[in-house]
Each structure stands twice: as structure tokens, then as C-alpha cells.
Amino acid sequence: MTDLAAVKAALRTQAVETPSWAYGNSGTRFKVFAQEGVPRTPQEKLEDAAKVHEFTGVAPTVALHIPWDRVDDFGALAKFADDHGLKLGAINSNTFQDDDYRLGSVCHPDAAVRRKALDHLLECVDIMDATGSADLKLWFADGTNYPGQDDLSARQDRLAEALAAVYARLGDGQRMLLEYKFFEPAFYATDVPDWGTAYAHCLKLGPKAQVVVDTGHHAPGTNIEFIVATLLREGKLGAFDFNSRFYADDDLMVGAADPFQLFRIMYEVIRGGGFTADVAFMLDQCHNIEAKIPAIIRSVMNVQEATAKALLVDRDALAAAQRAGDVLEANAVVMDAYNTDVRPLLRELREEQGLAPDPIAAYRSSGWQERIVAERVGGRQAGWGA
Numbered sequence: 001m002t003d004l005a006a007v008k009a010a011l012r013t014q015a016v017e018t019p020s021w022a023y024g025n026s027g028t029r030f031k032v033f034a035q036e037g038v039p040r041t042p043q044e045k046l047e048d049a050a051k052v053h054e055f056t057g058v059a060p061t062v063a064l065h066i067p068w069d070r071v072d073d074f075g076a077l078a079k080f081a082d083d084h085g086l087k088l089g090a091i092n093s094n095t096f097q098d099d100d101y102r103l104g105s106v107c108h109p110d111a112a113v114r115r116k117a118l119d120h121l122l123e124c125v126d127i128m129d130a131t132g133s134a135d136l137k138l139w140f141a142d143g144t145n146y147p148g149q150d151d152l153s154a155r156q157d158r159l160a161e162a163l164a165a166v167y168a169r170l171g172d173g174q175r176m177l178l179e180y181k182f183f184e185p186a187f188y189a190t191d192v193p194d195w196g197t198a199y200a201h202c203l204k205l206g207p208k209a210q211v212v213v214d215t216g217h218h219a220p221g222t223n224i225e226f227i228v229a230t231l232l233r234e235g236k237l238g239a240f241d242f243n244s245r246f247y248a249d250d251d252l253m254v255g256a257a258d259p260f261q262l263f264r265i266m267y268e269v270i271r272g273g274g275f276t277a278d279v280a281f282m283l284d285q286c287h288n289i290e291a292k293i294p295a296i297i298r299s300v301m302n303v304q305e306a307t308a309k310a311l312l313v314d315r316d317a318l319a320a321a322q323r324a325g326d327v328l329e330a331n332a333v334v335m336d337a338y339n340t341d342v343r344p345l346l347r348e349l350r351e352e353q354g355l356a357p358d359p360i361a362a363y364r365s366s367g368w369q370e371r372i373v374a375e376r377v378g379g380r381q382a383g384w385g386a
């Protein structure tokens with residue numbers, strides 16, 4: 001039997017980082033739908049993030065995106081976060097929204113464009129110095145659309161050169177997290193398409209370079225938990241970008257499309273020793289049609305539920321069944337944990353922590369939504385490109 005007190009103790013240490021952009025307006029390439037009460041400033045995004053943390057108790061940090069969250073004084077923004085019970089988390093770079101980046105950023109054939117992209121990445125490290133953020137998250141939209149468009153191998157050389165320059169700039173306690181994505185916006189070849197490419201670059205760079213697993217960035221049918229297990233074995237799992245997908249990079253609420261997959265991932269995290277502060281558990285989602293703050297609360301709860309189930313796996317019984325070659329029993333041990341309703345356990349845990357047992361209901365009755373709809377009138381709502 002699994003020790004429930006130990007499961008609760010582990011759950012108390014959990015931290016899920018929410019992304020500033022999830023609080024702003026978002027959409028598809030067809031339409032960005034505006035919602036009432038959406039933040040106009042990075043400060044208002046942090047106010048909303050503080051509510052998510054207030055009601056869940058496990059969302060103490062917020063990832064920023066530059067330039068969307070650019071402010072004059074990042075030290076003051078870190079203080080603002082602190083005053084709201086939060087810390088600023090990963091700094092996410094953006095080398096995909098300027099016209100200059102049509103053919104890529106750090107992999108672009110023109111050295112001047114590569115320099116511009118690199119300068120932006122270095123500026124992001126300056127921002128980390130000001131905010132106290134430990135992580136620089138790098139995702140490159142770089143790639144090509146047609147065979148022959150550019151030299152695939154030369155593009156890797158350019159990428160390696162830029163990454164090395166950023167790596168050299170990192171201070172003590174700072175690291176860079178390299179995210180991969182198999183396609184989109186490039187349709188023929190992506191320059192960091194998979195974990196192997198990200199891993200190869202990070203291995204060459206050194207211990208401050210690690211891989212980010214965005215759960216939506218794989219081909220259908222990919223065994224993501226195997227990738228997680230492998231990266232943990234190699235000491236190269238730096239972070240997750242959690243979200244879920246039915247088709248491509250859907251950025252839906254994590255655990256919505258496939259809660260069983262999320263459970264399997266969290267099991268490998270725990271089994272591989274990755275359930276520590278060394279791995280950043282971040283959300284990377286967009287709430288295009290649903291109310292944003294409750295959707296983020298739901299997402300955090302989904303991660304919590306998957307984690308609780310993964311912690312409930314009877315590891316001794318599993319190991320015994322595996323040793324005995326008892327296929328059915330081994331699978332049954334895992335499924336028993338997955339099929340456990342952990343919601344009562346989590347309600348109990350929240351009450352022990354002085355929180356409301358149902359975070360969504362608590363948020364709905366808090367009046368925050370009505371208040372931001374009434375107060376956040378005028379100005380320019382935050383969203384893609386703002």
C-alpha cells in the first residue's frame with residue numbers, strides 16, 4: 001500500500017508555473033477573440049496569476065514573454081510580483097514576430113538578422129538578471145518550407161553558434177532551456193524539430209543547457225513519457241510546457257485531451273527523480289474560447305490530479321510484478337493508481353493548507369471576475385503581439 005501521508009507531503013512541494021500570455025487574449029490564425037476583463041499590462045497579468053496561486057496554492061511563479069511583457073523596470077516588476085505572493089519565472093524569448101524573421105532568426109542565412117536575434121536573446125538574459133529569473137526559454141520558429149530552400153546542416157551550425165554565445169552569457173544559477181517542435185510554422189524542415197536535436201545541442205553546450213518538453217510538440221502517437229525517462233536519465237530534462245492536443249499544437253488545457261498520457265508522464269517524472277525544483281513544470285496554453293483564469297486553475301488542478309495518481313503507484317508491487325514477468329499484474333498496478341479518484345485526497349490536502357477544497361468554485365464566488373470586468377475598461381488588452 002502506498003503511504004498517503006507521503007503522497008500528500010510530496011503534493012505540498014508541487015509548483016506549477018503559469019504563463020503570462022495565457023491571461024491575455026489569444027486565438028488561432030483565423031481569429032483572436034477578445035474577452036472582458038483581460039489584463040492590459042504585465043502587472044494586471046500578475047494580479048490574475050496571484051488569484052490562481054491564491055486558490056490552488058501550487059502556482060507560485062509566472063513565466064514572462066519578451067517583448068509581450070516588456071516594462072521599463074523589470075526589478076520593479078519582480079517587486080510587484082513579490083508583493084502579490086509570486087515570483088517571476090522563465091523568461092521566454094521571441095524571435096518569430098518580426099518581418100526580418102521570415103527565413104528564420106538565429107538560423108537565418110543573413111548574418112545581420114542572426115545578430116539581431118542573438119542580441120534579443122542576450123537582452124533576455126539581462127532581463128533575467130533584473131528579475132532574478134533562473135531560466136531562459138528558447139523556442140525557435142526557424143525552419144524551411146521547401147527542399148533546397150537552405151542548407152539544413154549549415155543552419156545547424158548557425159544555431160550552434162548562437163546558442164554558444166547565449167550560453168557564455170549565462171550567470172551562476174542561470175540556465176537555458178531549449179524547446180523543440182516538430183513542425184509549424186515551418187512545414188518542410190524545422191531547425192529544432194525533436195528532443196534528439198535539442199539534446200545534441202544541449203550536450204555540447206554544457207550543464208546549464210537543458211531540454212524543454214512541450215507536450216503539444218510531437219507527432220501523433222509519440223511516446224512522450226519515454227522521452228521524459230530518457231532525458232531524466234541523461235540529466236537533461238529542464239522543464240515542461242504542459243498543454244494538450246487533439247491534432248497539432250492545440251495548446252488546450254493540459255489533461256483535457258489525454259489525462260492518461262499526463263499521468264504516464266508524471267509517473268516517469270517521479271520514477272526518474274524529476275519531481276524536484278530542478279525541473280520546471282510550466283503551462284504553455286491559450287484559452288481562446290473559455291474563461292481564462294478558471295481555465296488556468298483547472299489546468300493546475302489537472303496537473304495536480306495526474307501527479308497524485310502517479311504518486312499513488314505502488315512501486316514495490318510494480319517492481320515485484322515486473323521482476324516476476326507478470327505482465328498483467330504490472331499493468332494492473334499502474335491502472336489501479338490511474339483509476340483512483342484522487343479528488344477527495346486533494347480536497348483534504350487543500351483544507352489542511354487553509355485553502356478552499358474546490359478552487360474553481362472559490363474563484364467564482366470571490367468576485368474577482370466581476371471586478372476585473374468592471375475595472376479593466378479602456379486601454380489595450382494584452383494579446384498576441386501586444
Ligand SMILES: [Mn+2]
Pocket residue numbers: 139179214241284
Ligand atoms: Mn511551448
